[in-house]
Amino acid sequence: MSGEAKKILAPQLNVNDENVDLVKWHVEHGGVVSKGDMICEIETVKSVNEMVAEDNGVIYLKVRSGTSMKVGECLGYIGDSLESIETFIEKNAKKTENVSSEKVKSLKITQKAKKLIKKHQLDVNEILKMGVKGTIKESDVEQFLNMTKPQLSTPKKDIELPGAYTEYVEEDGLHEGHSLFISQKLKNSVDNKLMTTIETELDITEIKRLTEEFKEKNIMLSYLHVLLFSASRILPKFPLFMKFRLGNKIYRYKSVNIAFIVKTFDELLYSPVLREADKHSIEDLVMNCHVTTLKANRQQLQHDEMEGACFTVSYIPNADIRRFVAIIDQFQSGILAVSGEHSRLAIKDGKVCEVPVLTLTLSYDHQIIDGWYAGSFLSQLQKEIKKVVKG
Amino acid sequence: MADIDKIQGLLFKAIDEVNAKLPDEGQIEKSIETPLFGVSSNLDSLGLTYLVVAAERLIEAELNAKITIMDETALKFENNPFKTVRTLAEHVCSIV
Numbered sequence: 001m002s003g004e005a006k007k008i009l010a011p012q013l014n015v016n017d018e019n020v021d022l023v024k025w026h027v028e029h030g031g032v033v034s035k036g037d038m039i040c041e042i043e044t045v046k047s048v049n050e051m052v053a054e055d056n057g058v059i060y061l062k063v064r065s066g067t068s069m070k071v072g073e074c075l076g077y078i079g080d081s082l083e084s085i086e087t088f089i090e091k092n093a094k095k096t097e098n099v100s101s102e103k104v105k106s107l108k109i110t111q112k113a114k115k116l117i118k119k120h121q122l123d124v125n126e127i128l129k130m131g132v133k134g135t136i137k138e139s140d141v142e143q144f145l146n147m148t149k150p151q152l153s154t155p156k157k158d159i160e161l162p163g164a165y166t167e168y169v170e171e172d173g174l175h176e177g178h179s180l181f182i183s184q185k186l187k188n189s190v191d192n193k194l195m196t197t198i199e200t201e202l203d204i205t206e207i208k209r210l211t212e213e214f215k216e217k218n219i220m221l222s223y224l225h226v227l228l229f230s231a232s233r234i235l236p237k238f239p240l241f242m243k244f245r246l247g248n249k250i251y252r253y254k255s256v257n258i259a260f261i262v263k264t265f266d267e268l269l270y271s272p273v274l275r276e277a278d279k280h281s282i283e284d285l286v287m288n289c290h291v292t293t294l295k296a297n298r299q300q301l302q303h304d305e306m307e308g309a310c311f312t313v314s315y316i317p318n319a320d321i322r323r324f325v326a327i328i329d330q331f332q333s334g335i336l337a338v339s340g341e342h343s344r345l346a347i348k349d350g351k352v353c354e355v356p357v358l359t360l361t362l363s364y365d366h367q368i369i370d371g372w373y374a375g376s377f378l379s380q381l382q383k384e385i386k387k388v389v390k391g
Numbered sequence: 392m393a394d395i396d397k398i399q400g401l402l403f404k405a406i407d408e409v410n411a412k413l414p415d416e417g418q419i420e421k422s423i424e425t426p427l428f429g430v431s432s433n434l435d436s437l438g439l440t441y442l443v444v445a446a447e448r449l450i451e452a453e454l455n456a457k458i459t460i461m462d463e464t465a466l467k468f469e470n471n472p473f474k475t476v477r478t479l480a481e482h483v484c485s486i487v
Contacts, residue, residue, distance in 0.1 A: 215432070218429060220428070222436055265409075265412065290436055290440070293437060293440050294444075297444045317435065320414070
């Protein structure tokens with residue numbers, strides 16, 4: 001991780017939980033973890049849950065395995081190194097002494113908010129960092145708790161395995177690594193978005209012609225490239241698709257960075273990002289896609305090459321797939337799912353004929369984008385593609 | 392220089408591995424004249440990437456030679472080695 005160390009807080013897993021037990025640490029003091037690695041097990045009255053690291057970094061254990069603690073209490077820290085964590089702890093202690101006594105005295109905090117702060121033993125200064133102005137209300141504290149809530153995987157004890165009629169065996173090893181990271185990202189997104197879809201069919205007769213033309217120039221143009229290129233051109237005209245919502249705040253991307261999904265030879269999913277895609281020629285975009293796809297397949301993509309996209313295009317080039325719904329990235333508001341090529345009947349020049357098509361299914365966050373807007377986006381995308389193929 | 396028949400055999404093996412992952416309409420024909428790039432090729436960029444990765448791994452496993460068949464610039468050149476399975480085999484032979 002880069003930047004300041006962070007506290008690892010005892011999570012509230014059920015509404016009525018006041019205390020939880022730290023059953024066992026799965027890392028040593030000073031151990032290095034990657035984002036998504038299991039760090040400890042937390043037990044409530046109902047279940048035992050695995051707690052995972054929210055960042056890459058070094059773990060500082062504040063309390064021992066087997067300790068019972070209040071929800072919101074600090075059980076450890078994650079940072080770049082033990083030294084940086086110790087500096088953070090020291091700084092935090094001084095800050096709490098100095099600032100709390102002066103600033104907090106003059107702050108207005110509602111009774112309900114005070115109760116919550118006390119219950120979770122929160123640092124008021126941390127809540128203020130969210131940008132709270134005026135009085136700290138109960139909703140501000142709830143939002144803070146929500147933002148700092150650790151990512152948790154499925155409870156172990158709550159869900160029972162199916163009965164004896166189903167035969168199954170437990171696979172060796174745990175669901176972990178890259179695959180766990182992706183599944184957690186998707187789950188976070190589903191939990192925080194109001195995902196809706198809208199779709200259109202794209203006649204690709206002219207795109208097929210264009211790909212043949214490009215072949216003559218020794219350029220391997222695919223439908224995905226045309227869609228990425230066209231989407232990059234229209235995104236600035238649809239600024240809501242360059243924003244995302246987190247808590248009650250809206251964030252806006254400054255550049256048209258578009259991600260596309262790569263399924264590697266080893267069956268792993270990656271989402272490399274094409275930076276400032278709207279500024280590239282289609283030839284450059286094709287080359288960038290080739291290079292990043294190759295890097296993904298060689299597992300050479302760096303973390304920062306998969307971050308910062310405002311929009312994603314996901315293409316499944318399988319003719320049996322007529323449509324699919326893609327899940328929006330947690331820090332985006334839209335994703336375009338592109339089906340395999342298939343055909344439909346159409347009337348052209350008074351005659352019934354078959355035309356090759358792709359189904360474009362746009363998933364969008366209905367909290368900030370409505371159906372009319374999403375529909376306009378798809379119409380404009382169709383127009384832009386026609387413009388691109390005409391050259 | 393490696394034996395070209397052996398390299399062609401490994402490329403055919405790589406084609407088998409790749410075909411197992413590609414849809415029916417994207418299958419690569421197992422012939423030394425199969426075009427991999429350009430006007431007569433049926434292969435898309437993802438299929439070509441899979442083939443390159445599969446071939447590199449097989450060559451490393453069976454010939455103990457770690458090679459890079461395709462680098463970032465390979466596709467930019469008109470005379471790139473991906474015209475057919477035969478030209479690719481010749482290219483691999485020259486670098487193993």
